[in-house]
Amino acid sequence: MGSASKPSPTAAAPSRRKVALCLTLLTLQYGAQPLISKRCVGQGVIVTSLVLAIEFLKVICAVILLVAEGSLKAQFSNWSLVGSLTASGLPAAIYALQNSLLQISYKNLDSLTFSILNQTKLLFTAFFTYLILGQKQSPKQILALALLITAAVLLSIGESSRKGASGGSSDYVLLYGILPVTVASVLSGLASSLCQWASQVKKHTSYMMTIEMSFIGSMCLLASTFQSPDGEALRIYGFFHEWTLWTVIPVLMNAVGGILVGLVTSYAGGFCDCLGSPRNCITPVYI
Helix, strand or coil: CCHHHCCCHHHHHHHHHHHHHHHHHHHHHHHHHHHHHHHHCCCCCCHHHHHHHHHHHHHHHHHHHHHHHCCHHHHHHCCCHHHHHHHHHHHHHHHHHHHHHHHHHHHHCCHHHHHHHHCCHHHHHHHHHHHHHCCCCCHHHHHHHHHHHHHHHHHHHHHHHHHHHCCCCHHHHHHHHHHHHHHHHHHHHHHHHHHHHHHHCCCCCHHHHHHHHHHHHHHHHHHHCCCCHHHHHHHHHCCCCCCCHHHHHHHHHHHHHHHHHHHHHHHHHHHHHHHHCHHHCCCCCCC
């Protein structure tokens, strides 16, 4: 019984390598995404078209990875609508809204301010993980989160003041830059905690969750286009309004980032808790 609850060192090693690889790739994607999006996505590109394209590519990437693993048939043979909606329905709707807010914020903040504000999702993830899964943070982790939120607040104040001093509208920056990314961070924390719950409690795989969440999120976005300004713009100008070949680059990067987020949540959920609080680590999750 005792030996079954602990992974062997040989089993643990590949998991550590996977965690390190996924975290490294995700860090690079997070750092590069604002810069590339700002350069490659024009102001006139319709946000909903970007998000829908990203979700479509996420599904393609997840299916390819399932085929490579040889588990595509097994995953779909065990699939059920109730299980899918229970595990992925709410996070999918949350992520769809979050992605739209991020696309708006990309266009109205400089890359550094956006990146720091976007990382406040760690604070909200810690908060919602405690509420949903009961996982507490160590004093060092709490201090790090406090420093992060302090940096985010100072950068937000500085960005608004700088725009106002240079003749821009500080209210515009607040409403269309700072506020969207802050709300997106709150939503990201909630959705990430729900995904971790689904992965560890419901035993849902990250690839299947990506497919389900992308499909459900896309349906939510398509439903919203019946009454939204983006929906009107899509009907008038078409899906690829002001797209260029360069626009595909941030879309593809964002889709790969979505896959990596799912993998990190799946691989590192229990693993990171084990690193943070070894005395509480009884049955860490190794996938």
